[in-house]
Every structure is written in C-alpha cells, then in structure tokens.
Amino acid sequence: MQEKITGLARTVRDRRREPVVVQALRSTLAAVLSYVVALRLSSEPAPLTAPLTALLVVQVTLYSTLTTGIRRMNSVVAGVLIAIAFSALVGLSWWSLGLLILASLLVGHLVRVDEFVPEVAISAMLVLGVTRVADTAWDRILETLIGAAVGLLVNLLVAPPVWLGPAGDAITGLAERMSRLLVHMGEAPIAAGTGDVGQAAARLHEARRLDNDIAHVDAALRQAEDSLRLNPRVREGLLFRLVLRTGLDTLEICAVVLRVACRTLTDMAQARPADQHGPELPPGTHQALRSVLEHTAVAVVSFAQLISAQVSSNAEEAEERLSHELAVARASRDRFAVLLWAVVREHPAQWQLYGALLAEIDRVLDELGVEKRTQRLMEELDRHARARRTRRPGGRRRLRDRLPTPAGRKG
Structure with missing residues (x-):
C-alpha cells in the first residue's frame, strides 16, 4: 500500500x-x-x-x-x-x-x-x-x-514551461519513422523479378510522407525555441536552440536523400524487363545492403537521442552507439560496393543506378557522423557570434553619431 x-x-x-x-x-x-x-x-x-x-x-x-x-x-x-x-x-x-x-x-x-x-x-x-x-x-x-x-x-x-521535452520527443519520433523506412528498404531492396515494383513504389510513398512529419517537428521545435528565449530558467538557451535546429536540419537532409534512394530502388525494379530477372547479383549482395540499411536505421535513432540529450542523461551512450553503428554500416557499405562492382563490369548499363544508390548511402552516413554534427554546430555558433558583434558596433556607432561633436573637432 x-x-x-x-x-x-x-x-x-x-x-x-x-x-x-x-x-x-x-x-x-x-x-x-x-x-x-x-x-x-x-x-x-x-x-x-x-x-x-x-x-x-x-x-x-x-x-x-x-x-x-x-x-x-x-x-x-x-x-x-x-x-x-x-x-x-x-x-x-x-x-x-x-x-x-x-x-x-x-x-x-x-x-x-x-x-x-x-x-x-x-x-x-x-x-x-x-x-x-x-x-x-x-x-x-x-x-x-x-x-x-x-x-x-x-x-x-511565474516562469513559463520549457518545451524541450516535447521537441525532443518529436525529433525522436521522426527518427523512428525514418528508421522504419530504412528497415523496409532493406527487406527486398533489389529482388529479382517484377513483383517488387509495387513494394518499391510503396517505400517511395512512405518516404514522401516524411515531409509532413518534418513540418510537425519544425512546429514543435519553434515552440521550444521560443520557450528558451527570455526564459530565466535557461542559461544556455542559444546552445540548446542550435543543437535542436542543426539536428533537425540533418534529419531533414537525410529524409530528402532517403526519398531519392527510394526513387533509385523503384527505378531499379522498373528497369528490368518483364520476362527477365535482370542482372544476376553475386551471393550476399542483398544481405550486405540490408546490413547497411539496418545499421543506418539504428544510427538515425541514436543520432536523435544524441540531439535530445540535454533533456536526458544518455548523451555519451547515444554517441557511442551512433559511432559503432556508423562504423558497421560503412563496413557493410564497402562490402556492398565490391559486390556491385562485379555486376557493373558485366552489365555496364546498370552502373548509373548502382552508383547513385551508393552515393545516397554515403551521403546519409556522412550527415549522421559525429564530426559532421560538431562542425555544423560550430559553424552556427560562429555565425551567431559574428551577427552579435555586427549588431553591437552598429549600436555604438549610432550612439556616437547622436552625441554632439566638441568644438574644434571634425566629425
């Protein structure tokens, strides 16, 4: 009791x-x-x-x-x-x-x-x-x-509430939906035959629906940003705002790249003639790409948890998990590229689609990297610092112009 x-x-x-x-x-x-x-x-x-x-x-x-x-x-x-x-x-x-x-x-x-x-x-x-x-x-x-x-x-x-929690939940929810899309992309990514065209088109529609989710997260993030401004309960409001905003920008870029990747997979399915199975893929090709996408799916969620770490206590754990999953995903990507190279040498007509898919995978992995996130955050901090320095001298200059000029001194 x-x-x-x-x-x-x-x-x-x-x-x-x-x-x-x-x-x-x-x-x-x-x-x-x-x-x-x-x-x-x-x-x-x-x-x-x-x-x-x-x-x-x-x-x-x-x-x-x-x-x-x-x-x-x-x-x-x-x-x-x-x-x-x-x-x-x-x-x-x-x-x-x-x-x-x-x-x-x-x-x-x-x-x-x-x-x-x-x-x-x-x-x-x-x-x-x-x-x-x-x-x-x-x-x-x-x-x-x-x-x-x-x-x-x-x-x-009465200090107003800080809406970091709902904003972090919205970012995590977006990352989880992107993670499910990556898993669906890996279920039958380049299956032979024409029966997978409908599945590829369904994945493409799922990727397009992420735009509505991003708009919802952006509204929650704007509310969180406003709650940090002029709030006596928050000391480092600018840093929190930039962490959330740059994190959402990264996920938005990844969502766009995933939509393009789904378009590439759809084109692969549609490119095969109805009476053929398309180019024969080496053993393990599907498994290699599935491994890339599955580990990237976990990395996306870990990235969102790292972004919202100011409202939780698992930042270090999320960063370690993110680095590990990205490392495994890159290794699987390299193995997938080697296997595709054998197909391209025998079927050069497919090199554009395969090369595009590899480039899209590389872009997502690069955007999720810890170094990329740190670089983008530092650039935003420098930009705000420059803007603040630009505003302050302007204010002093306007104040100096309003002061009377002493006699004998030219303005």
Whole structure:
C-alpha cells in the first residue's frame, strides 16, 4: 500500500512538471487574478472581459507573450472602440452588424495586428451585443487592459514551461519513422523479378510522407525555441536552440536523400524487363545492403537521442552507439560496393543506378557522423557570434553619431 501511494505521488509530481500542466495552471492563475482585480476597479458586476483577455495574452512561452500580447491587446481595444462608435451612432441590426464586421476587419489591417485581425471584429460584436451604453464599453477597455497587464505580469513572475521535452520527443519520433523506412528498404531492396515494383513504389510513398512529419517537428521545435528565449530558467538557451535546429536540419537532409534512394530502388525494379530477372547479383549482395540499411536505421535513432540529450542523461551512450553503428554500416557499405562492382563490369548499363544508390548511402552516413554534427554546430555558433558583434558596433556607432561633436573637432 505504501508503495502504491509513493508511486501515485511520484506520478502526480511528474505530471506537475509537464509543460501542458504548467501552462494550464499559469493560465488559470492569470484569469483568476485578472477577474479579482477587475472586480475592484471596474463598475461591471461580472467583468469577464479581463479573464478572457488574460487567457488570450498568456501564451505558451514568455517570448510569444511579449511579441503577441501587445498585438492582441491592440486588437481587443480597437474592437471595443469601434463598438463604442457604433453604439453611439446606430443600433444593432443586420445591416449595422455587417458594417461593424467590415469596419473591424479593415481597422484590424490598418493597426497591423497581423494574425489577430478577426479578434477585432469578435471584440466589437461581443461589446455591441452585450450593451450599447458607451460608459459600459469603456469599462470593457479597462477590463481588457487589466487582463493584458495581469497576463504579462504572470508570465514575468511565474516562469513559463520549457518545451524541450516535447521537441525532443518529436525529433525522436521522426527518427523512428525514418528508421522504419530504412528497415523496409532493406527487406527486398533489389529482388529479382517484377513483383517488387509495387513494394518499391510503396517505400517511395512512405518516404514522401516524411515531409509532413518534418513540418510537425519544425512546429514543435519553434515552440521550444521560443520557450528558451527570455526564459530565466535557461542559461544556455542559444546552445540548446542550435543543437535542436542543426539536428533537425540533418534529419531533414537525410529524409530528402532517403526519398531519392527510394526513387533509385523503384527505378531499379522498373528497369528490368518483364520476362527477365535482370542482372544476376553475386551471393550476399542483398544481405550486405540490408546490413547497411539496418545499421543506418539504428544510427538515425541514436543520432536523435544524441540531439535530445540535454533533456536526458544518455548523451555519451547515444554517441557511442551512433559511432559503432556508423562504423558497421560503412563496413557493410564497402562490402556492398565490391559486390556491385562485379555486376557493373558485366552489365555496364546498370552502373548509373548502382552508383547513385551508393552515393545516397554515403551521403546519409556522412550527415549522421559525429564530426559532421560538431562542425555544423560550430559553424552556427560562429555565425551567431559574428551577427552579435555586427549588431553591437552598429549600436555604438549610432550612439556616437547622436552625441554632439566638441568644438574644434571634425566629425
């Protein structure tokens, strides 16, 4: 019984640390505080605009709150002002509602609230539908300001969650799907006969579907990058962002190369005449290529685990596994190349497809290498350092230009 209670307490404690739970608690706190403050400052008996604005302002990350909170607040205030004008001039009818929506959308574009243009019309309709008294509408503006201020204050005082865990899980999930594709490619890579054309085409479609997975991972990574910016809980946010971003870039390159490799395998299957089995392959050729692809599949997963190692404790183990699998894959690749060379000498018409397949395998193995990853990360760090040095002298130069020039000294 004691073990069950301890396990339950540990589960609750772990759940409390999850970003989704933390974000829900922060949003609830901001909404309740804004409602309490609005009850004291507004004449409305139920100032629900304040908690509504607080919920809208408290974004997933502090960076997105600071960048979008002002635009969102502007959209709500603009909508309330438009509703005040309409309540003073016309009543609520079908044609006035249409004019209200049209004016709100146009004003939203004029005040440049970007993606929050529809919220201008929504705020205007809510205010005009609830009341047509201008004084009450001004209370709505006050409630909006209260909700926005409380939302920003909660984000500053209560540290927002860091979304490295979900981003790492998304990268690992992408790597696992790429790993399954590599295993499928090795099941019957260059089987004789025409029956494998459909299997090759299915692998090609599977490789093309990786584009949607990359888009999903990129969205999760952007959220993680925003959560690291201006976050007091993270000291090396730039390094974490670059590690994740360069890792995703590597997997994206590998996904493109795998799609091309699947196209090459499909062309191999389609190149054989219907009444022939194509060029005779030496014994062990299929097994050699299967070994290359299987060890590359394990290397892809190990690479993803190494990229997300800042949220886990198995970085060294993942790096050792990655180096081992790449070494075995390269050895299998060399054996596969020797076997293919015998086929090319007897059937030179196939050398383009075989050479392309070898080049694609080499590209994937090269991209996954530890040295390549370190080189790309160092290049990104140098680029950011140069950009930072470029910005700082410019700021000092602009400040120096604004200072008065002493008499007797030429500018």
